[in-house]
Amino acid sequence: MPIEFKKNRALFRDEVSVEEAEALLEWLQTRPTAKVDLSACSHLHTANLQVLMTAKAGVSNWPKNAELRSWLEPALKSGE
Amino acid sequence: MRRILIVDDAATVRMYHRGILESAGYLVEEAWNGIEALEKALEAPFDLYIVDINMPKLDGYGFLRELRQQQIAQQPAVMVSTEAAAGDERMAYQSGANSYLVKPVVQSQLLSHVRLLLGEANQ
Amino acid sequence: MSPVPPNPLLEQFISESRDLLEASGKKLMQLEDAPDDQVILNELFRCVHTLKGNSGLFTFPEMTRVLHAGEDLLGMVRSGQAIYSRELADRLLDAMDYVGLLCGEIEATDGIDASRALESQHLADALRKLMPNLIPNQDAAAVRDGDSPVVANAQTSPADNPSADLKQFAAIPAVARKSALERCRQGDQLHWISYRPQRECFFHGDDPLNSARQTPGLIWGRILAPGPLPPLSELDTYSCLLGFDLLTNAPREELDQYYRYLPDQVEIIAVPAQWLEKGHGDADGASKALSRAIPSGSFSEDDEAAFNWILAAQRQILLLDDRPAWHAGRLKAIAEVLANLSQAVGETSTRSDIQTALAEALSTGHNTLLLAWLDAWIVTRKTIQPVAGLSWARGTDGIMAAAKTDSNLDVGSATAGDPSKAPADEGVRFGRRAEDSLTGTRSLKVDQTKIDRLMNLIGELVVEKNALPYLAQRAEVQFGSRELSREIKGQYSVINRIADEMQDAIMQVRMMAVSFVFQRFPRLVRDTSRKLGKEVQLVLEGEQTEADKNIIESLADPLIHIVRNSLDHGLESPEVRLAAGKPATGKLTIRAAQEADRVVIEIVDDGKGIDPAVIKQKAYEKGIIDEATLERISDQEAINLIFAAGLSTAAVISDLSGRGVGMDVVRSAVEKINGTVVIESELGKGTSIRISLPLSMAVTQVMVIESDGQLFGVPMDHVIETVRVTRDSIHAIKQTKTAVLRGRIVPLKSLNTLLGIAAIPRLNSDDELAVLLVQAGNAELGLIVDGFQETMGVIQKPFSGFLTGLSAYSGSALMGDGSVLMILNIREIV
Known part of the structure; x- marks a missing residue:
């Protein structure tokens, strides 16, 4: 599973595809305080990204991939 | 003295441009819409035209097209707009402008432009 | 506080703003009746547009912000993206009122109080709320600039988005900027890519983030939401709402190749190094390298920018493949500009080359030679590579934006300090010209006090000339010179005519619709x-x-x-x-x-x-009429009671x-x-x-009447006619004297009695009384006087000082012989 949903935290792993976006959206809709852990993520499809941005989801861990992190950090931090 | 025509329906903008240009020693005339500008230009062509876009009766594009269509010497024209919009700029060039500036045009920028378009060497 | 020296440009601004505000208000009203009238809408848009443009000449961000929002909103109404509604009109009227208020404040204090910022933001937000798919001004940077297009419409196509606005370069962090400039110095061409994926792109299998990440030569990039993001509950996962800005050093061909399937979703612009530096503020190697490439002479930074820019613009025009009717003129203008540019850098010999290339372009319809000449010249001049014109215009904007925020650039310093100063205040005189009024409307604005002075002078002249007939009379009677008397009379008639015409002319000036x-x-x-x-x-x-x-x-x-x-x-x-x-x-x-x-x-x-009944009852209750009056008062008279004091x-x-x-x-x-x-x-x-x-209150036509040896004036407005009434045709009904005049019973009153003069009215030799029939409100009344004299035009002066308490008179007028004529206030005395 590219996204592992825990109680109040979602763990992203490797490449997260467009198919995951709907589930992510539903999950976040019911958990306004949920955080995402992106440390193990190497890429996420734009659809997932815009769900995170719209939800202003908090990020508990940034990607280890520095290049990806440099993209995501400004976009997701501004939502906080 | 080089003659410059300011074409703008806003009196404040005309006054502003006139102030800058006259302080640099140019002879300035004003027109407040495209029709008036065209009449003046056909009477005695100017060395340079500074043209606003949005004006009553005949807008800046229309004025330039008419001007460029006349069988007279073709002098440089600068279009000034309040928007940095790509569409407006393309339209300005298409209509016969030689340059496109965004208002408010600061003094040094306007004068650089005018001097170069008039072929004046910088002292 | 020391007096602020008058600033003609600011005065002009205030005065023009007032006119435009008035016009805007009017147009808004007209639109209310005809919301689809494009002509009115266009005029309204232009008013607001001009207002905004003018305000941009000064540092009045509070005003510009509101006007900008208004202009954007009207622009959307014009293009059918927003609907004209009452609420929209209300908000726009609020905004116009507010701008009017600011004008007053600027006029009084030469600036706008900082506390206005919040109000202005609220008004601008209120306007922006009416724009479909737009969010209130969110961008803090844009608020600071006051006049930048704040948000892009998510529905417009990517190409229409002002995505490559140079201000966005400010977002590039210093590290990336430095690295970009480094590559530039090594000879690379930088490109700015504004990538705005289609909404439905996910269905085509696109992953824009992935495409952006894989962009060749990527130096820096960012994710942004060009439009507003919906609430989470309304988010459509499969509709792409994000966009990307990218900075790369890959060659154009490679980028074109990479994005070949998305040509309508990306905009690729070559970025000269200097644009990156502008936002950066410090000059380093790349800028020096650039200035070395620039032609001879002591070119200033502005000259460099202007030179490159004009050159690029000419190139872009030459690349246009349309052939409109004015094509030849357009070409000639380009040739003129190119010749002037080369002359400006001291290369006068090129003029003939340009003429040859022009002649070829005109005869063949192909711009090849002109373009070739231009490109060759650019290469020899070692100027930076010109690009599609887009960036050049944006470039100015960038310069402006940088100058505005960066006070160590001289262009911005004039605006930074004193808000009332025009940007180019130093050494520049903004004189008001006679031509200003000529080029505008063909009318002259004159201070009211000057007209008033003319009016007073002509008033005096009219009175003074009336002394001449008396002089003529004295010449004849007192000095026995009939000839002199006749001459004076002759002169009088001339002066009289001129004075009349002059008076008329001045009246015309004072006429107002x-x-x-x-x-x-x-x-x-x-x-x-x-x-x-x-x-x-x-x-x-x-x-x-x-x-x-x-x-x-x-x-x-x-x-x-x-x-x-x-x-x-x-x-x-x-x-x-x-x-x-x-x-x-x-x-x-x-x-x-x-x-x-x-x-x-x-x-x-x-x-x-x-309802006359209601009025009657009210008037009775309030003691305005007594019971007897209540009984016999007619409906019309009852309605007239509405003018009585104290009746609501x-x-x-x-x-x-x-x-x-x-x-x-x-x-x-x-x-x-x-x-x-x-x-x-x-x-x-x-x-x-x-x-x-x-029509005019300056000259009052009065009838001069005599009573107990004194002269009085009665305004002709009140005079119905003069009649002689024999004493025996006067009847007393109750205590009131009446006479039948023009078939009606008219009450008669003695002027002497009304004015408290003891004398009784004089009868003439035929035993008749002189009666002046006057209109007092809705009633007719016969005033018994001693005699009538001529009617004359007088300049009526209201009483001043203690005399103002004399309600029997509305004022006085000076007669030709220097005596004072008291003008009766008919309504008050009857």
Whole structure:
């Protein structure tokens, strides 16, 4: 599973595809305080990204991939 | 003295441009819409035209097209707009402008432009 | 506080702003009746556009912000993206009012108080809320700039987005910027890519983030939401809402190749190194390298920018493949510009090359040679590679933006300190020119006091010339010189004619159209009726009717009062109207017309009318009429009681027509300027109020009458006729003397009695009394006097000082022989 949903935290792993976006959206809709852990993520499809941005989801861990992190950090931090 | 025509329906903008240009020693005339500008230009062509876009009766594009269509010497024209919009700029060039500036045009920028378009060497 | 030196440009700005605000208000009103009228809409847009443009010359961000929002909103209405609505009009009117307020503040204090920022933001937000798919001004940077397009419309196509705005370069962090400049120095061409994926791109298998990440030569990139993001509950996962800005050093061909499947979703712009530096503020190697590439002479930074830019623009024009009718002229202008540019850098020999290339382009219809010449020249000049013109225009914007925020650039320093100063204040004189007025409307704005002075002088002349006939008389009677007397009379008639014409001419200058007063009514009626929940159609007629300025000005308050009364008490609510079988929308007509030497203004409504019974009862209750009067008073007389002091007919006094201020105030205001007011009303049908005013109040025609050896003037407005009445035709009814005049019984009063003069009226040799039939309000009255003299035009002066208490007189006038003529105030004495 590219996204592992825990109680109040979602763990992203490797490449997260467009198919995951709907589930992510539903999950976040019911958990306004949920955080995402992106440390193990190497890429996420734009659809997932815009769900995170719209939800202003908090990020508990940034990607280890520095290049990806440099993209995501400004976009997701501004939502906080 | 080089003659410059300011074409703008806003009196404040005309006054502003006139102030800058006259302080640099140019002879300035004003027109407040495209029709008036065209009449003046056909009477005695100017060395340079500074043209606003949005004006009553005949807008800046229309004025330039008419001007460029006349069988007279073709002098440089600068279009000034309040928007940095790509569409407006393309339209300005298409209509016969030689340059496109965004208002408010600061003094040094306007004068650089005018001097170069008039072929004046910088002292 | 030291006086602020007058700034003509600022004065011009305020004055033009006022005109534009007035015009905007008018257009908004007109749009209300014709929301689809594109002509009016365009004019309105232009007014707001010009206002905004003008405000940008100064540092008035509070004003610019509101106007910018207004302009954007109107732009969307114009293009059909937003719908004109009452709310929209309300918000725009609020915004215009606010800008008017700011104008006043600027005029008084030369600046805008910082505390205004919040209000201005609220107003701008309110306007932006009306834009579809747009969010209130979110971008803090844009707020600071005051005039930047704040948000892009998510629905417009990517190509229309001002995505490559140079201001965005400011977002590039220093590290990336440095690295980019480094590569630039090594000879790489930088490109800015604005990538705005289609909404449905996910369905095509696109992953824009992935595409962005894999962009060749990527130096820096960012994710952004060009439009507003919806609430989470409304998010459509499969509709792409994000966009990307990228900076790369890959060659153009490689980028074109990479994005070949998305040509309509990306915009690729070559970025000269200097644009990156502008935002950066410090000059380093790349900028020096650039200036080395620039032609000879002591080019300033602005010159460099302008030179490159103009060059690129000419290239872009040459690349246009349209061939409009003005194509030849356009080419000639380019050739002229190129020749001038080369002359500016000291290469005069190129002119003939350009002429050859031009001739070829004109004859073959191909610009190849001109383009080739231009490109070759660019190469030899080692200028930076010109690109599609887009970035150049944006470039200016970038320069401007950088200059505005970066005060160590000289271009911005003038604006930074003193908000009242124009950007180019130093060393530049902004003189007001005679041509200004000529090039604008062909009219001259003259200070009112100058006209007043002319008026006073002509008044004196008219009076002084009246001394000449007396002089002629003295010449003949006292000095026995008939010839001199005749000559004086001759001269008098000449001076008299000139004075008359002059007076007439000055009067013409003072004439003003009633539209000056009428123009406030659309707004007044609109706001008031809305507040009252009524539907009212306002019809204005004869707005061009003219009258003396003083008359027009003193007309404003009474008219406003009447209109408010009509809206408040006259016109009914839509439900009541429908129940009464009338259309839901009431009609209020304000009509002006000239009738002989008077201006007549009628205010007609089709409301519920005035109930005479209610008035009678009220008047009786308030002790305005006694029981006997209550019995015999006619309906018309009852309605006239509405002008009596202290009568208010509405059951509830609303805040609109003013507490405790009735129509009596209207009457006295009208009468003060020698006007009359008449009311007619039919219960259930409506009310009509008719105000008649002199065209001019400067000269009053009076009839001179004599009583007990004294002369008095009676304004001709009140004089109906002069008659002689034999003593035996005077009858006493009760205590009142009456006579039958023109078939009617008219009460007679002795002027002596009215003025408290003891003498009895003199009879002439035929045993007749001189009776001046006058109109006093709605009543006719015969004034018994001793004799009539001529009528004459006099300049009436109101009393000043303790004399103002003499209500029997409306003023005095100087006669030709230097004596003073007292002008009777007929209404007061009867």
